[in-house]
Amino acid sequence: MSSKNVVPIVFSFDDNLVMQAGVCMTSLLHHAKPETFYDIFILHDSEAKFPSSGILEKLFLQFSEFSIQYVNVGSDFRDAFQIRGITQATYYRLLIPDLIPQYDKIMYHDVDVIFRDDLSSIYFDTDLTGYYVAGVSTPYSDIEQYFNEKIQTTSSKYIAAGDIIFNSKAIRDDNLVAKFRELAKLNWKYQDMDVINVACKGKIKYLSPGFCVVGTTSEILKDRDQQYYTQEDVEYALKYGIIHYNGPKPWNTWCLNFDIWWEYYRKSVYFDPEFYYSFYNNKLDEYDRLPLIKRIKILLRYFKTMK
Known part of the structure; x- marks a missing residue:
């Protein structure tokens, strides 16, 4: 592994999304360059059964240049504010800098995503000096008023929390996790995402849209008259961008880019x-x-x- 480009990446989910996590990781590993090694960490609570099930280890039947480590978060964030059926597990990403101290920079991704490119370039090329976190903002939103009034920011400066890169060293040095914990007790509409944007305000690095293509981003990308992204960024995002199913899920119903998820499901060891x-x-x-x-x-x- 020493001769490889090691990319640390964290996921967090529960027993209800193990197969979907497997498909997500299938897409990640499918596009890995020969010199890339993914050091994968999976956050879970103490009640999760999948870490001992061997389900995710089936990925080793297809791929070899990766590792999986399970990190038990215990009962953290049991008292955190919850809304819309989203549980405390969504807050686990806020603990990553402390839970995985061996890395000064680390990626986090939700598992309702499909990767279509190797991640080593964006990981190593993203300089986070002077920033706590990097992610993709959506420069147009139908909840602009919420951003203005509750977060005191705009949609163009508010990043999605499902695909981010943490400057773990800076977060540890400034004890920002403690601030995350305190903010998580408040009634935020978008929970951990609001917490990250509030706590890191002024120290957020904005990435090109290909790092997180959500539904609203897709609307902008297909508009030939849009003024937000360069043509190069648009072309990359449409062809290779990380697709994040932040609304309806493709394994449940028809939705934007649902066919791409099913393509990787068919390629995976989880195909039924x-x-x-x-x-x-x-x-x-x-x-x-x-x-x-x-x-x-x-x-x-x-x-x-x-x-």
Whole structure:
């Protein structure tokens, strides 16, 4: 491993998302360059069963240049504010600098994402001197008023927390985790994401959109008249960007870029023909039951996004 480019990366999830995490990691490892080694850490609570199940270790049947280490967070954030059915596990990323002190810089990603490129370049090329965290902002949002009033910021300066890079050394040096903990007790609408943006305000580095392509970013990317990103950034994001399913989940329903998730599901060791057939059969039945005009609208919207 010493001759490799080691990229430390953290995920956090519970027993309900193990298969989806496996698909996510499949996409990560599928695109790894020969010289890249992913040092993977998985945060979980003390009740999680998957660390001893061997499910994620099935990835070693397909790939070799990675490691998996499980980090038990215990009962941390049990008293943190929870909303919209999102549990305390979402706060675990706030502890990463302290939980994994062997790295001064480290990535975090949710598991409802698909990777389409190697991550070593962005990891090593992102200089975080003078910053606590790096991530992607969405320069247009329908909750701008919330950002202005609650966070005292704008959408163009508010980063998504599902794909970020921590300057762990700076966070440890300034004891920022303690501030994270205190802020997590307050009633934030977007929980850990609000906490990160409030605590790190003024020390956030903004990355190109390809590091986190959410639904609203996709809307901007397909607008040929948009003024937010360079053409180079747009082309990279559309072809290689990290797709984050921050709304409807592709394993549950049709959604933007759902077919890309299923592509990697088919490539993974977690592929189950029955599950695959059941999803598409049910969706075809739903489609067939729609009125003709609704089906035409769906087709028109699909072909529009393909342009």
